[in-house]
Amino acid sequence: MKQLENVRTFGGEQQVWQHQSATLNCTMNFAIFLPEQAKTEKLPVLYWLSGLTCTEQNFITKAGAQRYAAQHKVIIVAPDTSPRGDDVADNESYDLGKGAGFYLNATQQPWAKHYQMYDYIVNELPVLIAEHFPVNGKQAISGHSMGGHGALTIALKNPQRYSSVSAFAPIVAPTQVPWGQKAFQHYLGDNQTQWTQYDATALVNAETRLPIRIDQGDKDSFLTEQLRPELFLDACRAHHVACEYYLRQGYDHSYYFIATFIGEHIAFHAKALYQDPRTA
Amino acid sequence: MKQLENVRTFGGEQQVWQHQSATLNCTMNFAIFLPEQAKTEKLPVLYWLSGLTCTEQNFITKAGAQRYAAQHKVIIVAPDTSPRGDDVADNESYDLGKGAGFYLNATQQPWAKHYQMYDYIVNELPVLIAEHFPVNGKQAISGHSMGGHGALTIALKNPQRYSSVSAFAPIVAPTQVPWGQKAFQHYLGDNQTQWTQYDATALVNAETRLPIRIDQGDKDSFLTEQLRPELFLDACRAHHVACEYYLRQGYDHSYYFIATFIGEHIAFHAKALYQDPRTA
Numbered sequence: 322m323k324q325l326e327n328v329r330t331f332g333g334e335q336q337v338w339q340h341q342s343a344t345l346n347c348t349m350n351f352a353i354f355l356p357e358q359a360k361t362e363k364l365p366v367l368y369w370l371s372g373l374t375c376t377e378q379n380f381i382t383k384a385g386a387q388r389y390a391a392q393h394k395v396i397i398v399a400p401d402t403s404p405r406g407d408d409v410a411d412n413e414s415y416d417l418g419k420g421a422g423f424y425l426n427a428t429q430q431p432w433a434k435h436y437q438m439y440d441y442i443v444n445e446l447p448v449l450i451a452e453h454f455p456v457n458g459k460q461a462i463s464g465h466s467m468g469g470h471g472a473l474t475i476a477l478k479n480p481q482r483y484s485s486v487s488a489f490a491p492i493v494a495p496t497q498v499p500w501g502q503k504a505f506q507h508y509l510g511d512n513q514t515q516w517t518q519y520d521a522t523a524l525v526n527a528e529t530r531l532p533i534r535i536d537q538g539d540k541d542s543f544l545t546e547q548l549r550p551e552l553f554l555d556a557c558r559a560h561h562v563a564c565e566y567y568l569r570q571g572y573d574h575s576y577y578f579i580a581t582f583i584g585e586h587i588a589f590h591a592k593a594l595y596q597d598p599r600t601a
Numbered sequence: 602m603k604q605l606e607n608v609r610t611f612g613g614e615q616q617v618w619q620h621q622s623a624t625l626n627c628t629m630n631f632a633i634f635l636p637e638q639a640k641t642e643k644l645p646v647l648y649w650l651s652g653l654t655c656t657e658q659n660f661i662t663k664a665g666a667q668r669y670a671a672q673h674k675v676i677i678v679a680p681d682t683s684p685r686g687d688d689v690a691d692n693e694s695y696d697l698g699k700g701a702g703f704y705l706n707a708t709q710q711p712w713a714k715h716y717q718m719y720d721y722i723v724n725e726l727p728v729l730i731a732e733h734f735p736v737n738g739k740q741a742i743s744g745h746s747m748g749g750h751g752a753l754t755i756a757l758k759n760p761q762r763y764s765s766v767s768a769f770a771p772i773v774a775p776t777q778v779p780w781g782q783k784a785f786q787h788y789l790g791d792n793q794t795q796w797t798q799y800d801a802t803a804l805v806n807a808e809t810r811l812p813i814r815i816d817q818g819d820k821d822s823f824l825t826e827q828l829r830p831e832l833f834l835d836a837c838r839a840h841h842v843a844c845e846y847y848l849r850q851g852y853d854h855s856y857y858f859i860a861t862f863i864g865e866h867i868a869f870h871a872k873a874l875y876q877d878p879r880t881a
Contacts, residue, residue, distance in 0.1 A: 329820070330857035385665035385860065540609070577610035580665065 322453060325350065331391040332357040335381055338453075344437050344445040345404040351446065352377040352399040353454060356391045363457035365484070365594035366450060367587065368442065369399040370464030370471040373500075374420045377401045380465075383576040389584040393591035395461075398450055400442060402468070404435035416500055417507055423495070424471030425519045427508035436508055439519075443475055443482070459597050461590040463487040465579055466543070469535070470495055473521035473553075480531050485593035487534040487586045489579050490541050493553035494522040500547050522553045527560045532593050534565040536582045538572030565589075602733060605630065611671040612637040615661055618733075624717050624725040625684040631726065632657040632679040633734060636671045643737035645764070645874035646730060647867065648722065649679040650744030650751040653780075654700045657681045660745075663856040669864040673871035675741075678730055680722060682748070684715035696780055697787055703775070704751030705799045707788035716788055719799075723755055723762070739877050741870040743767040745859055746823070749815070750775055753801035753833075760811050765873035767814040767866045769859050770821050773833035774802040780827050802833045807840045812873050814845040816862045818852030845869075 326337035333356040342349045358364060367390070369380050380386065380399045390397050403409075403422030410431035412418035427436035450456055461484050464472035469491020476486035495501020496516045505516045517523040537550050544550075550566065557564045572578040606617035613636040622629045638644060647670070649660050660666065660679045670677050683689075683702030690711040692698035707716035730736055741764050744752035749771020756766035775781020776796045785796045797803040817830050824830075830846065837844045852858040 328853055328855055328857045329818075329851040329861075331861050335857055382663055382856070385668070387857075387860070388665070538609075571609040573608055575608055576662070577608045577615055577667075580667070581609075581611050 331387045333359065333387065333391050335387060337377060340449060342404075342441060342445060344441045346435050347404045347406040347409055349405060349441075350377045350401055352381045353450070354381065354387050354390050354397040355454065356394050356396065358394050359396060359455050362394070363455045364394050364396050365459035365461065366396045366398055366456050367590050367594075368460065368462040368472070369397055370424060370442065370462070370468030371399065371402050372464070372466030372468050373402070374415050375402050375468075376420070379576065383580065384583050385580045386583045386587060389587040393587055395587060395591050395594065396454065396456060398446065400446060403438065409435045417504060421467065421504065423467060423501075423504045423508065423519070424475060425505075425508055428515070429508060429510045432508050438471070439475065442471065443479060459484055459594045461485045461594050463586055463590065464491070465489040466574065467492055467500070469493075470501070470521065473533075474519050474524060476531060477521060477524040477529060478518070480529065483531060484597040485532040485534075485590050487589055489536050489582070489586075490538060490543070490548055490574050491521070491535060491550070492548060493550055494520060496520045496523065497552060498547045498549060522556045525553065525556045525560055525562055527562070529560065529562045532565075532589070533557075533563070534586065534589050536567045536569055536586070538569045538574065538578045540571055541574040543574055611667045613639065613667065613671050615667060617657060620729065622684075622721060622725060624721045626715050627684045627686040627689055629685065629721075630657045630681055632661045633730070634661065634667050634670050634677040635734065636674050636676065638674050639676060639735050642674070643735045644674050644676050645739035645741070646676045646678055646736050647870050647874075648740065648742040648752075649677055650704060650722065650742070650748030651679065651682050652744070652746030652748050653682070654695050655682050655748075656700070659856065663860065664863050665860045666863045666867060669867040673867055675867060675871050675874065676734065676736060678726065680726060683718065689715045697784060701747065701784065703747060703781075703784045703788060703799070704755060705785075705788055708795070709788060709790045712788050718751075719755070722751065723759060739764055739874045741765045741874055743866055743870065744771070745769045746854065747772055747780070749773075750781070750801060753813075754799050754804060756811060757801060757804040757809060758798070760809065763811060764877040765812040765814075765870050767869055769816050769862070769866075770818060770823070770828055770854050771801070771815060771830070772828060773830055774800060776800045776803065777832060778827045778829060802836045805833065805836045805840055805842055807842070809840065809842045812845075812869070813837075813843070814866065814869050816847045816849055816866070818849045818854065818858045820851055821854040823854055
């Protein structure tokens, strides 16, 4: 592990680290915000998954989350959105290849060798974080757009690992929208029965218990074609699953939207993380 | 005037506009945050001057200021840091030419035709803002690094126009440090008597009355060579001028530092702006 950045902010430290990922077969960066209390206490972790084209930098420079993470004593880990490096397969479009890992395990060529973001986020990264940082084992997960898809699917598939999940403008039904269909066909192949394991709307079920919150701007230009939150909300209703949903008037898909409501999301997760009765 | 951006955030609107500047002889962008109350009330304005290499974008995407501006009902105007365009003189170094206007009126060639940022900030821009936006005539000014220099010098030269001034890690004595000496020699020529009109440490005097606040990180890599806040503080003491000064332990020169304390600066300006007895 190599430290690339360490900057004081809101009394804590915003760090960026580089490490060799065995899961992704490449060198990866991740960002971690450590509140001041992390010097003396073990704290819970909120994972933040970013959207298409992002790196580990977007969230930490634009969301203003550190203020609330410091206030609520929550560590935030923000990984990159795909494998990186010259020998990693890529595509010229912004919604496939680098910056567009979709938080799944690719089975198709040329992607399978590196595009294993699901295993990286669920398994490798938490072990690495636990080895190097003062965490107490409690985890929550959130994300934006493609990262909202990642957060919802990962939490729904691993409810024992996360106290809560939230998303800003998530892709809730990738198997039914162009972004998801394109990515899944390339990464997972034509057999659509393989796709539903990474579709939040297909995954939510009567056993789902963890707190879920979604914020969505009604001026988001991707709302009706790519995001379609009503599909997930209908599935929640059908299974009698609670989902806090806020349609925000006048807000778009940008970090200005995230910055406005990230404080509420961190408070939501902090409540779940600090009330979670499970021992670490 | 052409609107380039209009995004909702913290209940207000973050806008970016483009206009033809008569003072600078070029097309300029500026950013303006309008709190929700600007729809029904005339509000005071805080001008924010950015540092070397910045455009109107850095502050609005990284500082997290909109939250506090909304809370305190203050409009924030963030101009660009120099004239722009293909026919504007430039230099390959980051600290001269485009992105490095130093908020002065250049007298030397090839700079004088466009580099008139002092007049642009003091005279042209406030008139433009008053024509197009619901402002009440009360103004304050703040900035970072080169922009802190701009804020301090502009407020000290025009105390009747600004209710208060603040700065993050300002260049307080440009005539005595490399950044300022290089810029002033190119923009103003060799006659150093012309330089002191743009040097905050030289400008502060016994008549100075407006509230002044400076925050400075002690891990700022420019602190001892380029910023040297002690020179300004000594001048304030010599003239019995009050200056709130905070040396912040562990903080550097970045927007992470600004984000941490911008809320306190906006509260400082809001107090002065809303208590200012002068009518608009």
